[in-house]
Amino acid sequence: MRWGDRPVWVRCTAAVYVVGFLEGTGAHGYFLVTGGLDAYGYAPLPVQLLFHGLLLLDPLAALMIIRARPGGPLLAAVVMFADVVGNCHVAWSTVMTHPTAFLRPIGLLPITLFAVFVLPTAFPLRRALASGGDIEACVPSPAEAR
Template sequence: MVGFLEGTAAHGYLLATGGLHAYDYAPVLVQLLFHMLLLLDPLVALMITRGRPGGPLFAAMVMLADVLGNWSVAWSAIMTHPTAFLRPIGLLPITLFGIFVLLTALPLRRALTSCSEHKRQAECPFPS
């Protein structure tokens, strides 16, 4: 959830400082995706916070699109200077967070689904 809220803040900052042209370096479809993340990221965070079983799969789809968009934009630069992307900002943390979300989506969905099947709230640590 925190990662998606950080993403919301980052995309909000870029929109506030760069306007609609904040992502001019990217193809139009990737620009649209990056702008849509300003809405999708907080929606994912809300779904996870509310314990919705569909939240983890939605989170995985959003992160997969985000990671693919970022890698497609950076690919030629990565091939030219691969070590430049081994820093704690930008592509590396986005990729690591994306891998984390993809690896945990199904186990978290199973946990949330089993919680939603329980009748008593005390049996489930997640909010309903």
């Protein structure tokens, strides 16, 4: 099935995923180019490794969505969950001390908002991609459920 044959909600949701993950790829690439391997030196080593790993995981998630792979939304959800946890770990004390720091249009706020979009849409999008786009095809009728 081609993308044009899929329901509008599937195409729009996939487009938001792709744009979000490509933006993340660009951001992590920028940080690596400008800060080198120590770009995330403010974070604990596991978080630094995660943030560097996102340079590979973000475009992989975008590519899997573009290719309409049902595993793409699941990878996207795992990546966003890990990204939010890592960013919250690093920024939590600042947010608690200066709550308005969370309201900046860069950093934790857009990452959190994107995660709030990705996490609840990942399973419906996966089902839609697995069924060719028709989410109702994945839900058994009451007669079939018995």
